[in-house]
Amino acid sequence: MDVQIALMLAQDGLTNGAIYALLALALVLVFAVTRVIFIPQGEFVAYGALTLAMLQGGSMPATAWLLAGMGALVALIDGATALRNGQTQKLAGVLGWNVGYPLGLVALLTLLPVKDLPLVAQVVLALAVVVPMGPLLYRLVFQPIASAPILILLIVSVAVHVAMVGLGLLFFGAEGQRTPAFSDANFEIGPLMVSGQTVWVVMASVVLILALYQFFERTLYGKALRATAINRNGARLMGISPALAGKLTFFVAALIGALSGVLIAPITTIYYDTGFLIGLKGFVAAIIGGLASYPLAAVGAVLVGLLESFSSFWASAFKEVIVFTLIIPVLLWRSLTTRHVEEEE
Amino acid sequence: MNEVKNPVLQIDKLCVSYGKVEALSNASITVGEGQIVTVIGPNGAGKTTMLSAIMGVLGSAGRVSFDGTIEAVPEVERMVARGMNLVPEKRELFGEMSIEDNLELGAFQRYRMGHRDQARTMNEVFELFPRLKERRTQLAGTLSGGERQMLAVGRALMAKPRLLMLDEPSLGLAPLIVREIFRIVAELRRRGVSILLVEQNARAALQVADYAYVLETGQIAMQGPAHALADDPRVIEAYLGLGGKHQAMLST
Ligand SMILES: Nc1ncnc2c1ncn2[C@@H]1O[C@H](COP(=O)(O)OP(=O)(O)OP(=O)(O)O)[C@@H](O)[C@H]1O
Ligand SMILES: [Mg+2]
Numbered sequence: 001m002d003v004q005i006a007l008m009l010a011q012d013g014l015t016n017g018a019i020y021a022l023l024a025l026a027l028v029l030v031f032a033v034t035r036v037i038f039i040p041q042g043e044f045v046a047y048g049a050l051t052l053a054m055l056q057g058g059s060m061p062a063t064a065w066l067l068a069g070m071g072a073l074v075a076l077i078d079g080a081t082a083l084r085n086g087q088t089q090k091l092a093g094v095l096g097w098n099v100g101y102p103l104g105l106v107a108l109l110t111l112l113p114v115k116d117l118p119l120v121a122q123v124v125l126a127l128a129v130v131v132p133m134g135p136l137l138y139r140l141v142f143q144p145i146a147s148a149p150i151l152i153l154l155i156v157s158v159a160v161h162v163a164m165v166g167l168g169l170l171f172f173g174a175e176g177q178r179t180p181a182f183s184d185a186n187f188e189i190g191p192l193m194v195s196g197q198t199v200w201v202v203m204a205s206v207v208l209i210l211a212l213y214q215f216f217e218r219t220l221y222g223k224a225l226r227a228t229a230i231n232r233n234g235a236r237l238m239g240i241s242p243a244l245a246g247k248l249t250f251f252v253a254a255l256i257g258a259l260s261g262v263l264i265a266p267i268t269t270i271y272y273d274t275g276f277l278i279g280l281k282g283f284v285a286a287i288i289g290g291l292a293s294y295p296l297a298a299v300g301a302v303l304v305g306l307l308e309s310f311s312s313f314w315a316s317a318f319k320e321v322i323v324f325t326l327i328i329p330v331l332l333w334r335s336l337t338t339r340h341v342e343e344e345e
Numbered sequence: 346m347n348e349v350k351n352p353v354l355q356i357d358k359l360c361v362s363y364g365k366v367e368a369l370s371n372a373s374i375t376v377g378e379g380q381i382v383t384v385i386g387p388n389g390a391g392k393t394t395m396l397s398a399i400m401g402v403l404g405s406a407g408r409v410s411f412d413g414t415i416e417a418v419p420e421v422e423r424m425v426a427r428g429m430n431l432v433p434e435k436r437e438l439f440g441e442m443s444i445e446d447n448l449e450l451g452a453f454q455r456y457r458m459g460h461r462d463q464a465r466t467m468n469e470v471f472e473l474f475p476r477l478k479e480r481r482t483q484l485a486g487t488l489s490g491g492e493r494q495m496l497a498v499g500r501a502l503m504a505k506p507r508l509l510m511l512d513e514p515s516l517g518l519a520p521l522i523v524r525e526i527f528r529i530v531a532e533l534r535r536r537g538v539s540i541l542l543v544e545q546n547a548r549a550a551l552q553v554a555d556y557a558y559v560l561e562t563g564q565i566a567m568q569g570p571a572h573a574l575a576d577d578p579r580v581i582e583a584y585l586g587l588g589g590k591h592q593a594m595l596s597t
Contacts (some may be wrong), residue, residue, distance in 0.1 A: 220449060220450070220453060220456050223442070223446055223449065223450055224450060224453055226439075226441075226442065227439045227442065227446075227450050230439045230440060230441055230442065231437050231438070231439055231440070233402070233433070233435075233437050234433075234436075234437030234438060234439060235439075235450075236402070236421050236422070237400070237402075237421065237425070237430075237431055237433060237437060238425065238450050238451055238453045238454065238500070238504070239421070239422050239425030239426055239453055239454030239457070239504070240422075240450070240453050240454075241421070241422040244422075
């Protein structure tokens with residue numbers, strides 16, 4: 001292996017690592033706030049990428065109908081609750097967000113010449129379809145069991161993952177998709193050829209991570225999420241409802257997932273079930289951070305990305321094996337160095 | 346009966362049980378506008394349970410009417426939005442966040458409802474607790490016991506509550522700080538906040554309060570104007586002890 005190949009592999013590793021870092025952050029966040037190990041994180045990656053591909057192909061993405069269906073369900077449940085409690089003034093908001101928004105979006109997708117819009121607009125539309133599914137998913141599935149033990153939450157999380165992969169096959173078919181790159185530019189740095197998309201991915205990850213940092217450090221809603229993660233009871237007494245925190249967290253996680261999908265769709269071919277493996281690598285990174293530390297998780301993500309790209313060069317058949325085996329020494333080391341923490345009540 | 350013109354809080358036949366064990370049975374109390382009402386009683390009487398049920402942290406049977414609206418089962422977020430605030434026995438601070446962030450979060454519900462006067466409220470809290478101002482960037486988890494208490498009260502005040510419920514605000518504090526806390530409780534009433542105060546320090550509580558209830562094994566055993574209860578021989582024997590005059594002096 002010469003320097004040039006090594007640099008190329010490092011570039012690949014960094015690109016993937018940046019995506020894993022984003023996903024790892026989302027996983028840590030979701031776990032800290034809601035105690036859910038968010039297995040379906042990867043499905044948001046696939047949904048984001050494939051929804052964009054369908055928009056570019058000129059067809060109405062089936063995910064838009066899924067959004068409308070989920071919205072209708074939530075409207076039914078929340079609407080009935082509001083009526084029963086006599087809070088009729090809430091009704092307009094419930095209907096508007098859960099029924100009005102999806103239908104409006106479907107109308108927009110039908111009326112606009114989506115196929116010929118600039119890429120940025122297509123990306124925004126794809127995100128507008130996929131991201132709201134995050135909070136809706138929380139409302140429908142996790143909010144009713146919010147105080148269940150971690151194990152139950154994990155089982156439900158796996159079930160959601162399986163359901164979403166199945167729906168993915170139904171919506172997008174078994175064909176893989178690759179979307180056009182954000183930019184065709186190539187940069188030569190010394191012996192290294194850097195593609196425009198790589199720059200996009202790394203820059204977008206860095207910007208997103210910095211934006212998340214600002215969100216959690218500077219805004220009251222970000223602080224409210226941190227507060228919920230630190231002390232759920234205390235947060236409730238401040239009027240930060242677990243339901244609100246959960247929905248907000250799932251919104252952020254879905255945004256990160258879908259955006260990651262849109263970013264890597266030009267680099268790798270995405271199938272309906274690709275998301276799981278990508279999410280799993282983010283998960284390995286999150287585990288390296290102990291599901292608690294954001295910086296450690298980000299470092300772990302880059303490590304996973306590099307390990308993956310170098311092992312695909314030396315032993316491509318064992319690439320995944322090597323990456324997932326990494327988790328064993330890490331877990332061993334963690335279990336030896338950290339004291340055991342009982343599950344909180 | 347606590348006869349008041351404008352009741353802020355009225356609970357009627359409130360019952361709470363943990364599994365089969367009934368920890369609070371048929372408790373009825375009233376807090377009037379601008380009143381300090383105290384609930385005293387031995388350990389395990391159900392005082393904390395009562396406050397949690399009023400706030401909606403615990404499920405309950407009975408009726409809670411706050412500010413004229415009846416809540417069959419109170420819900421924490423709505424109670425906070427309507428101006429009720431609880432300083433819990435365990436304080437529940439956000440340990441890995443600074444004093445300032447803790448205070449800011451105290452006003453979360455107000456911020457959500459569109460009020461943007463947090464900076465001014467925070468200054469008022471700093472006036473009451475200058476110590477918090479000195480240490481505004483320190484993490485809450487590293488504060489001393491007394492400072493934590495101050496932060497918990499200050500955080501509740503950030504919500505500008507109409508009714509403030511304090512669960513043993515003097516717990517584990519040095520006598521001088523206890524006096525300071527009770528001074529602040531009286532000061533809060535002067536500013537129009539109604540207060541429901543749960544205390545082990547019965548002497549100090551009866552001195553500052555307008556009306557008092559004695560809770561024993563989940564039931565209201567006695568009630569009356571605070572000064573009358575303070576002279577009641579049964580209360581003196583069970584809660585005040587004999588000859589403990591220095592405590593009373595400390596609490597003035
Ligand atoms: N989660 C719970 N499960 C079962 N029993 C409980 C629970 N919480 C409290 N209890 C019981 O209910 C009774 C009342 O408890 P509570 O905390 O309300 O007492 P308290 O008056 O606040 O006492 P203290 O002065 O010691 O704080 C106690 O016997 C306690 O053991
Ligand atoms: Mg108690």
